[in-house]
Amino acid sequence: MADTIFAKIIAKQIPATIVYEDEQALAFRDIGPKAPVHILVIPKKEIARIADATAADEALLGRLLTVANEVARNEGIDKSGYRLVINNGKDAGESVPHLHVHLLGGRALTWPPG
Numbered sequence: 744m745a746d747t748i749f750a751k752i753i754a755k756q757i758p759a760t761i762v763y764e765d766e767q768a769l770a771f772r773d774i775g776p777k778a779p780v781h782i783l784v785i786p787k788k789e790i791a792r793i794a795d796a797t798a799a800d801e802a803l804l805g806r807l808l809t810v811a812n813e814v815a816r817n818e819g820i821d822k823s824g825y826r827l828v829i830n831n832g833k834d835a836g837e838s839v840p841h842l843h844v845h846l847l848g849g850r851a852l853t854w855p856p857g
């Protein structure tokens with residue numbers, strides 16, 4: 744079992760503000776929010792980053808996106824708009840080696856990101 748902070752959140756060994764959970768996915772509030780709504784949607788399966796996903800993960804990857812949509816609706820930002828981001832590797836600023844989709848919204852977001 745990988746020893747990431749997100750594996751510990753999945754195992755409920757450390758606390759997080761969980762907003763969605765099913766057999767495959769978990770969504771919880773980011774500890775350092777960059778927008779009024781900043782939630783991380785993660786697979787329970789240990790995939791370090793999107794580059795490590797395989798064809799066998801395609802359904803799971805799709806599930807993460809539909810979970811993100813559902814959470815966005817629950818957060819009331821589906822009409823105002825939101826952004827989904829996956830940081831892969833050093834240059835993208837990936838800091839936790841467990842795949843996570845950032846859901847950001849609740850304010851106008853600038854583009855492109857820095």
Ligand code: DGP
Nearest residue numbers: 748759772773774775830836837838839
């Ligand atoms: P990234 O830079 O894409 O790897 O994003 C990792 C995010 O994880 C970052 O926005 C902060 C968040 N994060 C790191 N540690 C914790 C934690 O212990 N709890 C929660 N809720 N979020 C965390």
